[in-house]
Structure formats: C-alpha cells, structure tokens
Amino acid sequence: MELEKLIAENQIKLEDIPHIELYMDQVIQLFENAFASTTRNEEEKVLTKTMINNYAKGKLFFPVKNKKYSKEHLILIALIYQLKGALSINDIKSLLNGVNTGTEEGKMDLDHFYELYLDLTKRNVDAFKNDLENQAGRAAEEVKGLNEDQSAELEKVLLASSLVHMSNLYRKAAERIVDDLKNEGDHK
Incomplete structure (x- = not known):
C-alpha cells in the first residue's frame, strides 16, 4: 500500500x-x-x-x-x-x-476556524498512520495458519474490511453529531 x-x-x-x-x-x-x-x-x-x-x-x-x-x-x-x-x-x-x-x-472568523480544522487534520494523519500499522499487523496475525497461497490476498481483504468498518463507525458518529445540531436548531 x-x-x-x-x-x-x-x-x-x-x-x-x-x-x-x-x-x-x-x-x-x-x-x-x-x-x-x-x-x-x-x-x-x-x-x-x-x-x-x-x-x-x-x-x-x-x-x-x-x-x-x-x-x-x-x-x-x-x-x-x-x-x-x-x-x-x-x-x-x-x-x-x-x-x-x-x-x-x-x-x-472563518480563517481561524479553518486553521483549527487544518490543525486537527494534521493530528488525524499521525493517528491514522499508527492505527493503520496496528490494523495491518492484526490482519497479518489473523491470517497466519491459513492457506499460504491465499494468505496475502486474505490479509488484504481482512484489512480492507476492517478499515471500512472503522470508516462506518466514524461516519455514524459524525451523522450523530449532525443530528444533534439539527435537534438543537429545532429547539431554538
């Protein structure tokens, strides 16, 4: 990758x-x-x-x-x-x-808000690097003992599936935040 x-x-x-x-x-x-x-x-x-x-x-x-x-x-x-x-x-x-x-x-002050956003994205990249390495290591560990002909492919499938799952969890958390903002706006 x-x-x-x-x-x-x-x-x-x-x-x-x-x-x-x-x-x-x-x-x-x-x-x-x-x-x-x-x-x-x-x-x-x-x-x-x-x-x-x-x-x-x-x-x-x-x-x-x-x-x-x-x-x-x-x-x-x-x-x-x-x-x-x-x-x-x-x-x-x-x-x-x-x-x-x-x-x-x-x-x-949209400039300041955007700078805060950019700062968070830099921190996210560092966290992502570490998490991706951990996820890849776990996927490699999980496929040990499987058919050697398929282990490289299965490792990638397992890693991709795990990353999609994490992505879905983050998306759902973001959607909850959006829903909270909508509900707060409706109550004003």
Whole structure:
C-alpha cells in the first residue's frame, strides 16, 4: 500500500488561496492542483461546475456575488469537498449552516476556524498512520495458519474490511453529531 500517497498533504491551506475573488474555472483549477493526487484514476474529477452549482443551489455556502468566489467561499468549498466523502449533501448543509450564517453576517472568523480544522487534520494523519500499522499487523496475525497461497490476498481483504468498518463507525458518529445540531436548531 502506498501509505505516503494515501496520507499526502491534501488540504488547501490559507496561503494557497489567492487574495482576489476567483471565477468558477479558476476555483476548479485551484482544487484540481491541490487534490489531483487524491483521485483514484485520471478520469475522476476533483470538482466540476455542476458540483459547485449544486452546492450553491443547495445553499451549502452563502450566495456568490458577480459570479466570483471569495476566500470564504473557497474555504467552505474545501470543507464541503472533505465532508462529501462521508456525509450526505443535506448533512453537510446542516453541519455548515451556522458556519455559513456566521461568516455571511461577519460574526465568525472563518480563517481561524479553518486553521483549527487544518490543525486537527494534521493530528488525524499521525493517528491514522499508527492505527493503520496496528490494523495491518492484526490482519497479518489473523491470517497466519491459513492457506499460504491465499494468505496475502486474505490479509488484504481482512484489512480492507476492517478499515471500512472503522470508516462506518466514524461516519455514524459524525451523522450523530449532525443530528444533534439539527435537534438543537429545532429547539431554538
């Protein structure tokens, strides 16, 4: 497994975001440059006009002015990009609702919030490296004594299955948090 490619720095940092507003094609190019190494194959697109338009129609971020995307829009699109791998569009909208409102009203320092997010992702990478090594070791241990012709394949199947299980647990925990936010919003 190409561990280094898997955990490569694949975030858009604040310093990567230009201090000028961008048109959609420029936004797409920025994301392609930042996340191209994370795609499974060359046909897979990181971000498309349709995706951005759907995010806008779904009100996942506050309205764009004059077809130009601000730094805040780019931060929100970067968050959406990361979240969409595990959460539904409706869940992402619920999760980012307060962030969007606070940013649009000038009551939230989105740059600072995003820096906190980036710091957590760096810590997550370190934890992931350790956990992946432990999971791989456990999978190798579990297949000992099985048919040697199949042990390498079975080890990979077992490891992949275990990782998917962990992913599902994390996704379910994130969905619970989204549900809690929805319920808190309903009670206000």
